[in-house]
Amino acid sequence: MSSGAPRGSGQIVRLSRGASLSDFADRIEANPGSLVQEMFNLGEMVTATQSCSDETLLLLGEHLGFDVQIVSPEDEDRELLAQFNIDLDAEVAEDRLVSRPPVVTVMGHVDHGKTKLLDAIRKANVVEGEAGGITQHIGAYQVHVAHDGGERAITFLDTPGHEAFTAMRARGAQVTDIVILVVAADDGVMPQTIEALNHAKAADVPIVVAVNKIDKPDANPDKVRQQLTEYGLVAEEYGGDTMFVNVAAKPGIGVEELLEAVILTADASLELTAPIDGPAQGVAIEAHLDKGRGAVATVLVQKGTLRAGDSIVAGGAHGRVRAMFDENGTAVIEAGPARPVLVLGLTAVPGAGDTFLAAEDDRTVRQIAEQRQARRRAASFANSRGRATLETLMEQLKEGEKTSLNLVLKGDVSGSVEALEDALFKLDIPEEIQLRIIHRGVGAITESDVMLASASSEAVTIIGFNVRASNKVRETADREGVEIRYYTVIYQAIEEIDAALKGLLKPEYEEVELGSAEVREVFRSSKVGMIAGCIVRSGLLRRNAKARLLRDGAVVADNVTISSLKRFKDDATEVREGFECGLTLAGYNNLQVGDIIETFEMREKPR
Numbered sequence: 001m002s003s004g005a006p007r008g009s010g011q012i013v014r015l016s017r018g019a020s021l022s023d024f025a026d027r028i029e030a031n032p033g034s035l036v037q038e039m040f041n042l043g044e045m046v047t048a049t050q051s052c053s054d055e056t057l058l059l060l061g062e063h064l065g066f067d068v069q070i071v072s073p074e075d076e077d078r079e080l081l082a083q084f085n086i087d088l089d090a091e092v093a094e095d096r097l098v099s100r101p102p103v104v105t106v107m108g109h110v111d112h113g114k115t116k117l118l119d120a121i122r123k124a125n126v127v128e129g130e131a132g133g134i135t136q137h138i139g140a141y142q143v144h145v146a147h148d149g150g151e152r153a154i155t156f157l158d159t160p161g162h163e164a165f166t167a168m169r170a171r172g173a174q175v176t177d178i179v180i181l182v183v184a185a186d187d188g189v190m191p192q193t194i195e196a197l198n199h200a201k202a203a204d205v206p207i208v209v210a211v212n213k214i215d216k217p218d219a220n221p222d223k224v225r226q227q228l229t230e231y232g233l234v235a236e237e238y239g240g241d242t243m244f245v246n247v248a249a250k251p252g253i254g255v256e257e258l259l260e261a262v263i264l265t266a267d268a269s270l271e272l273t274a275p276i277d278g279p280a281q282g283v284a285i286e287a288h289l290d291k292g293r294g295a296v297a298t299v300l301v302q303k304g305t306l307r308a309g310d311s312i313v314a315g316g317a318h319g320r321v322r323a324m325f326d327e328n329g330t331a332v333i334e335a336g337p338a339r340p341v342l343v344l345g346l347t348a349v350p351g352a353g354d355t356f357l358a359a360e361d362d363r364t365v366r367q368i369a370e371q372r373q374a375r376r377r378a379a380s381f382a383n384s385r386g387r388a389t390l391e392t393l394m395e396q397l398k399e400g401e402k403t404s405l406n407l408v409l410k411g412d413v414s415g416s417v418e419a420l421e422d423a424l425f426k427l428d429i430p431e432e433i434q435l436r437i438i439h440r441g442v443g444a445i446t447e448s449d450v451m452l453a454s455a456s457s458e459a460v461t462i463i464g465f466n467v468r469a470s471n472k473v474r475e476t477a478d479r480e481g482v483e484i485r486y487y488t489v490i491y492q493a494i495e496e497i498d499a500a501l502k503g504l505l506k507p508e509y510e511e512v513e514l515g516s517a518e519v520r521e522v523f524r525s526s527k528v529g530m531i532a533g534c535i536v537r538s539g540l541l542r543r544n545a546k547a548r549l550l551r552d553g554a555v556v557a558d559n560v561t562i563s564s565l566k567r568f569k570d571d572a573t574e575v576r577e578g579f580e581c582g583l584t585l586a587g588y589n590n591l592q593v594g595d596i597i598e599t600f601e602m603r604e605k606p607r
C-alpha cells in the first residue's frame with residue numbers, strides 16, 4: 001500500500017535523537033500523516049508527534065530510502081560550539097600536558113559507611129594539616145597525601161552513591177576516574193554493592209575496595225574478598241589486580257592506606273594528564289540558588305585553568321566568575337585540572353553534569369547559553385507533545401484504565417533532584433501504573449508548586465528533598481488536599497515511592513509536627529555552647545523533642561534535639577505559640593538569626 005510519502009535515494013537526513021515523525025516529515029517535505037501510515041504499514045503504531053526511538057527512525061529511513069543520521073544531544077552541542085570556534089576535544093601537544101589528580105567517587109550499599117568514609121578522608125588531609133578547619137559541603141573536595149617523598153592530590157566527589165554518578169553519566173559527563181567501593185565487613189556484599197560495581201564497570205572505571213567497619217567484632221574482611229571474586233573483583237593478595245584495603249571509617253583506621261591504594265591504582269591503570277593552560281573546561285557538579293549570592297555552582301575543572309573574572313557558560317547558564325572558593329571557604333583566584341571550586345556569578349543555576357567552559361568574552365558565552373536554552377525548550381516541547389496530556393490522563397483515570405502517580409520534585413540542589421528522578425525511573429513499576437514527574441525544581445516548596453499539584457489531579461504528591469514548605473504553603477496544601485512528603489535520604493524516598501506504587505505503603509510511624517519557632521537572637525555561652533533566643537510561631541516547642549533547622553526554606557540540620565528550653569531563667573518543658581524562649585540544640589552549633597526551628601514527634605500512624 002502506498003501512502004504518498006516521498007522516496008529518497010540515499011539522501012542524508014539528520015534528526016535529533018528522540019525526533020518525531022512530524023520532525024522527520026519536515027525534513028523531507030512530507031505530510032506527517034503519510035509517515036504515520038508508513039509506520040503502520042511497517043507494523044508500528046506511532047503518532048505524528050510522539051518522540052521516536054532510534055530504531056524507529058532508522059527503520060523508516062531505510063524503508064523510504066533515506067540515510068537517517070541520528071544526532072545525539074552531545075553531538076548537537078559540539079556543533080553549536082564549533083560555530084564559536086570552540087573544540088572541546090582539540091588535540092593538545094604532549095609537552096603542554098601536566099599530570100592531574102584522580103577524581104574519585106565513593107559508592108556502596110546503604111549504611112556501609114560512604115559518608116563516614118568521606119568525612120574520615122577529609123580529616124586525614126595529612127599534608128595540609130587542615131585538622132580543625134571546617135570544610136563545607138560544596139559537592140567535591142581535594143585532599144593532599146604524602147607519597148613517595150612528595151605530595152599528591154586526590155579529588156573526591158562528596159555526594160556518595162551511584163545515583164549522582166549515573167545522573168552525571170546520563171548527561172554524558174564522565175567525571176570519575178576511580179570508584180571506591182565501600183563494603184561493610186560485618187554485612188558483606190549486598191544488592192547495592194553489586195549495582196555500584198556494575199555502574200563502575202559499565203563506565204570502565206577502575207575500582208578500589210574499601211572493606212569498612214573492621215573494628216566491629218563480627219567483621220569478616222576475608223569473606224568480602226571472597227564474595228567479590230564472584231563478581232570479577234579479585235584481590236591482589238589472591239592473585240588478582242584489585243586493591244582491597246581494610247578500613248574503619250568511624251575511628252579513622254586505614255584511611256592513609258586507602259588513599260595510597262587510590263594513587264597506586266591511578267598510576268597503574270590510568271594516564272591522568274590534562275592541559276593546564278588555555279580556557280577552562282569541565283563539568284558542573286552541583287548548583288543551587290542562594291538568597292544572598294545568587295546562583296552558586298560547584299564546577300570541576302577538567303582542562304585548562306579557570307580564573308576569577310573569566311566569562312563562562314555552564315549548560316544554559318552564563319556569566320562572569322565573580323569569585324571562587326574552595327571547600328574551606330577560602331577565596332581562590334585560579335583553579336587547574338581536577339580542582340573543584342565554588343563559583344559565583346552565573347545568571348542561572350546549571351544542572352548537575354552540565355559541561356562548563358570559559359570563553360573569550362561575555363557575548364560568546366551569552367550566545368552559547370541562549371542557543372542551548374532554545375534547544376532545550378524545543379526538546380521539552382517535543383517531549384510534551386509526545387506525552388499524554390493531563391486531560392487525557394484524567395479521562396483514562398475515570399475510565400479506570402490506568403492509575404498514575406504524579407509527582408512534583410523539589411530539592412536543595414539540582415544534582416539531588418536529578419538523582420531522585422533518575423532513580424525513580426529505574427524502579428520496577430507495575431504496568432498499570434504511570435509515574436509522571438509533572439514538575440521539578442530547585443528551592444523551597446512554593447505556593448505555585450502546590451497550585452500546580454492541585455490543578456493537575458487528585459493524585460499529586462510533592463516530594464521535598466532537603467527542602468520544606470513554609471507554614472503558609474503548607475496551609476494551602478492542606479486546603480487543596482495536596483500531599484507533601486519530605487526526605488533527606490534518596491534511598492528512603494525511593495523505597496517509599498516504590499512501596500506506594502505497589503500499594504504497599506503502610507509506614508508504622510509518621511512525623512507529627514509540634515510547632516515552629518523563629519530564631520531572633522543568638523549568643524554563645526562558654527558552658528552550653530550556642531543559645532538561641534526564639535519566638536514560637538506556631539504550635540509549641542517541647543524539651544527533648546526532635547527538631548530540624550531551616551534556613552531560607554532549605555534544611556540545614558535534621559534530626560537534632562532540643563536539649564534545653566528556658567522561659568527567662570527557668571527551665572521549661574513546653575513553650576507555646578506567641579511566647580519567647582531560649583533553647584539549645586544538641587548536635588548543632590551554627591544557629592543564625594532568622595533560622596526556623598521546626599519540631600516534631602514520631603507517632604504511630606493509624607492504619
Ligand SMILES: Nc1nc2c(ncn2[C@@H]2O[C@H](COP(=O)(O)OP(=O)(O)OP(=O)(O)O)[C@@H](O)[C@H]2O)c(=O)[nH]1
Nearest residue numbers: 109110111112113114115116212213248249250251
Ligand atoms: N563501627 C563502625 N561503624 C561505622 C563505620 N563506618 C560507618 N559506621 C556506621 O555505619 C552507619 C552508616 O554510616 P554512613 O556513613 O552513614 O553510611 P552510608 O553508606 O553513607 O549510608 P547511606 O547514606 O544511608 O547510604 C553509621 O551509623 C556509622 O556510624 C566503621 O568504620 N565502624
